[in-house]
Amino acid sequence: MRSEDELQQQLETLYPRIERSIRAYTAGTGLDAEDLAQETFLKAVSSLTAFGGASSVYTWVFRIARNTCIDAMRRLRTRRRYETGTEEDFSGFASSAENESDEIEKRESVSMLRNAIQSLPETYRELIIFKDLEGMSYQEISEVLGLQQGTVKSRLFRARVLLKQALIKAGYEHET
Amino acid sequence: MKREQLEQEMADMLDSGFSREEEQKLLLRLKAFPDLKDDWELLRTGLPVRDELEQAFPLEPASDDKLSVIHNALQDHRNDRVWSRLTGTLAAAALLVIAFTGLYMDRPAGHSYTPDQIAEWVYSSDQQQAFYEEQYLLVDQFVFTGPESLSDHEE
Numbered sequence: 116m117r118s119e120d121e122l123q124q125q126l127e128t129l130y131p132r133i134e135r136s137i138r139a140y141t142a143g144t145g146l147d148a149e150d151l152a153q154e155t156f157l158k159a160v161s162s163l164t165a166f167g168g169a170s171s172v173y174t175w176v177f178r179i180a181r182n183t184c185i186d187a188m189r190r191l192r193t194r195r196r197y198e199t200g201t202e203e204d205f206s207g208f209a210s211s212a213e214n215e216s217d218e219i220e221k222r223e224s225v226s227m228l229r230n231a232i233q234s235l236p237e238t239y240r241e242l243i244i245f246k247d248l249e250g251m252s253y254q255e256i257s258e259v260l261g262l263q264q265g266t267v268k269s270r271l272f273r274a275r276v277l278l279k280q281a282l283i284k285a286g287y288e289h290e291t
Numbered sequence: 292m293k294r295e296q297l298e299q300e301m302a303d304m305l306d307s308g309f310s311r312e313e314e315q316k317l318l319l320r321l322k323a324f325p326d327l328k329d330d331w332e333l334l335r336t337g338l339p340v341r342d343e344l345e346q347a348f349p350l351e352p353a354s355d356d357k358l359s360v361i362h363n364a365l366q367d368h369r370n371d372r373v374w375s376r377l378t379g380t381l382a383a384a385a386l387l388v389i390a391f392t393g394l395y396m397d398r399p400a401g402h403s404y405t406p407d408q409i410a411e412w413v414y415s416s417d418q419q420q421a422f423y424e425e426q427y428l429l430v431d432q433f434v435f436t437g438p439e440s441l442s443d444h445e446e
Contacts, residue, residue, distance in 0.1 A: 119365065139348045275302075
């Protein structure tokens with residue numbers, strides 16, 4: 116089977132990228148990116164038969180990873196709501212992560228950038244991850260998200276504006 | 292031009308670069324959307340590049356334990372597929388065997404004849420043949436010429 120062989124061949128290179136994207140997407144939530152990456156690939160293996168090959172294995176696995184993250188975050192949100200009895204959104208995760216991080220490390224640009232990405236709403240965060248971190252094309256992103264390329268572009272523009280605003284607020288200085 | 296279209300255009304320009312002339316044209320179109328113009332001014336000065344993002348979220352090598360679990364799952368999937376194909380083929384072969392056995396069992400029973408029976412059959416066939424041939428010859432003797440010919444015979 117072609118997709119099975121493709122997944123087998125790409126596993127070694129694709130796994131770290133998926134794991135990194137999950138780490139960036141779920142940053143500050145306390146979720147284990149490695150566990151979610153493994154779950155993603157196990158889901159991919161179990162649904163290999165259903166995979167029609169309409170898209171590339173690469174974008175298909177990213178789509179599964181995204182859905183796995185959304186499910187995990189939804190479960191976490193429900194659990195926290197149940198435990199605390201209050202509604203909690205992910206800006207809360209971002210600020211808690213910021214508070215937890217070391218004061219010295221907080222001044223470092225890497226930490227600032229990480230926190231800024233964490234503070235973005237999920238719909239914008241994923242676009243920064245796919246386009247600016249993973250270097251995916253608009254075609255690939257639209258396949259993963261199931262959106263028109265035009266929508267991806269305009270949403271990415273807004274995501275970059277929000278990221279830049281968050282970075283300016285944190286006193287971040289670009290390398291460029 | 293709609294906001295979304297302008298946002299798309301600005302995203303393209305930020306990705307692929309732009310000349311001063313292109314930017315001037317864009318700024319003219321952005322006059323109707325001052326907030327978008329502010330956004331453009333904000334982004335045109337620079338965005339976190341990929342290197343910076345990769346420093347924030349570096350690639351980490353996959354742990355062997357996690358990979359081996361996935362490899363095992365892939366192997367199990369492959370084995371399941373082989374088994375399902377094999378059982379499918381075996382089931383089809385079994386059905387064919389049953390069908391052919393049924394056809395063999397329902398075949399017409401064979402007969403054996405003695406030389407006398409065959410001779411008898413040939414003899415009776417000859418007789419029949421002779422009878423038909425004679426009939427044919429006799430027919431020629433009755434020439435039908437109309438109602439008169441019938442009356443001739445009656446006489």
